[in-house]
Amino acid sequence: MSTDSGRERLSTVDALAQLSFAVNGVLERRAARHDLSMIQTRLLGVLRDRRPTMNQLAGYLELDKSSVSGLVDRAARRGLVERVASATDGRAVHVALTRRGRALAARVSAEFENDVESLLEPLAAAQRLTLADLAARVVAVDVERRGLDLSAGPLH
Amino acid sequence: MSTDSGRERLSTVDALAQLSFAVNGVLERRAARHDLSMIQTRLLGVLRDRRPTMNQLAGYLELDKSSVSGLVDRAARRGLVERVASATDGRAVHVALTRRGRALAARVSAEFENDVESLLEPLAAAQRLTLADLAARVVAVDVERRGLDLSAGPLH
DNA sequence: TATTGTTATACTCTATAACTATA
DNA sequence: TATAGTTATAGAGTATAACAATA
Numbered sequence: 001m002s003t004d005s006g007r008e009r010l011s012t013v014d015a016l017a018q019l020s021f022a023v024n025g026v027l028e029r030r031a032a033r034h035d036l037s038m039i040q041t042r043l044l045g046v047l048r049d050r051r052p053t054m055n056q057l058a059g060y061l062e063l064d065k066s067s068v069s070g071l072v073d074r075a076a077r078r079g080l081v082e083r084v085a086s087a088t089d090g091r092a093v094h095v096a097l098t099r100r101g102r103a104l105a106a107r108v109s110a111e112f113e114n115d116v117e118s119l120l121e122p123l124a125a126a127q128r129l130t131l132a133d134l135a136a137r138v139v140a141v142d143v144e145r146r147g148l149d150l151s152a153g154p155l156h
Numbered sequence: 157m158s159t160d161s162g163r164e165r166l167s168t169v170d171a172l173a174q175l176s177f178a179v180n181g182v183l184e185r186r187a188a189r190h191d192l193s194m195i196q197t198r199l200l201g202v203l204r205d206r207r208p209t210m211n212q213l214a215g216y217l218e219l220d221k222s223s224v225s226g227l228v229d230r231a232a233r234r235g236l237v238e239r240v241a242s243a244t245d246g247r248a249v250h251v252a253l254t255r256r257g258r259a260l261a262a263r264v265s266a267e268f269e270n271d272v273e274s275l276l277e278p279l280a281a282a283q284r285l286t287l288a289d290l291a292a293r294v295v296a297v298d299v300e301r302r303g304l305d306l307s308a309g310p311l312h
Numbered sequence: 313t314a315t316t317g318t319t320a321t322a323c324t325c326t327a328t329a330a331c332t333a334t335a
Numbered sequence: 336t337a338t339a340g341t342t343a344t345a346g347a348g349t350a351t352a353a354c355a356a357t358a
Binding site for chain 1 (some may be wrong): 161165167169171172173174175176178179183227238257268269273274275276277278279283284285286287288289290291292293294295296298
């Protein structure tokens with residue numbers, strides 16, 4: 001790793017932090033183009049393959065249930081999600097994507113994928129695979145340690 | 157972005173997104189232990205080696221100047237930063253860390269470094285270097301493309 | 313006139329505490 | 336009583352628009 005372009009070598013931590021920052025920024029700007037905040041984007045992502053209760057949703061998003069109430073209110077006001085009464089528990093409410101919400105989720109996800117691909121342009125195919133492999137290894141251990149559902153990540 | 161959440165091999169985009177999510181989470185939780193939001197943490201980070209005007213600060217943080225006013229207000233109320241009148245421009249105000257702000261910034265930064273090191277535990281030393289190298293390459297190109305100051309990243 | 317910064321206003325996001333309805 | 340969810344309230348964070356002071 002040379003410094004021939006006048007750029008100092010970053011520490012591993014710095015490099016990783018800045019990479020995360022870049023990826024996060026990509027996602028944020030992409031979401032913003034659809035008038036979506038990160039948390040609204042995550043909400044749509046979580047709902048792509050689930051129909052959780054408010055309570056479960058709070059678990060996935062690591063938010064208080066009262067925060068989720070407002071979140072879902074605002075998404076529902078935009079016609080992206082809807083509340084569905086539980087058939088088995090009179091207290092519970094499920095949250096589901098509307099057709100429009102599903103379409104938007106799919107679109108944002110596809111665009112994000114493109115954005116990240118383009119971010120990775122400087123790497124050769126083999127290097128991307130290496131990066132993916134190393135990242136996956138780190139993530140797998142972190143998920144296990146923290147006992148989280150992997151699929152509650154950025155877009156899921 | 158795939159829809160399955162098992163332990164299958166992740167796509168490069170998924171792996172990268174989840175890695176970013178993990179790193180971001182580490183930083184967020186670390187900051188929260190000091191009652192700092194991400195943006196307050198970034199504010200302290202930016203000020204570690206700068207004494208910018210409000211306007212320049214808005215540029216570093218990519219926020220509107222009115223947002224920066226409030227941000228600095230709250231940090232100043234906690235004794236972490238202070239406003240300093242410009243010696244050369246009667247309109248301008250510089251923002252600087254207080255002693256307490258500098259100490260906190262150093263502490264959070266050191267702790268964050270530890271956190272990320274521990275996140276990277278599953279990787280061997282050589283793999284970490286590879287990861288850092290690939291990340292740095294991606295970041296360097298992104299920074300150039302977007303014309304940003306590299307040092308306005310997560311902790312700087 | 314142009315620039316720097318603050319203030320007024322409005323909205324999203326978040327948590328805590330109090331509440332309602334159901335189990 | 337305990338649980339699921341909403342509402343009331345408070346505060347951080349953000350942007351837009353209007354403003355004051357200085358250049």
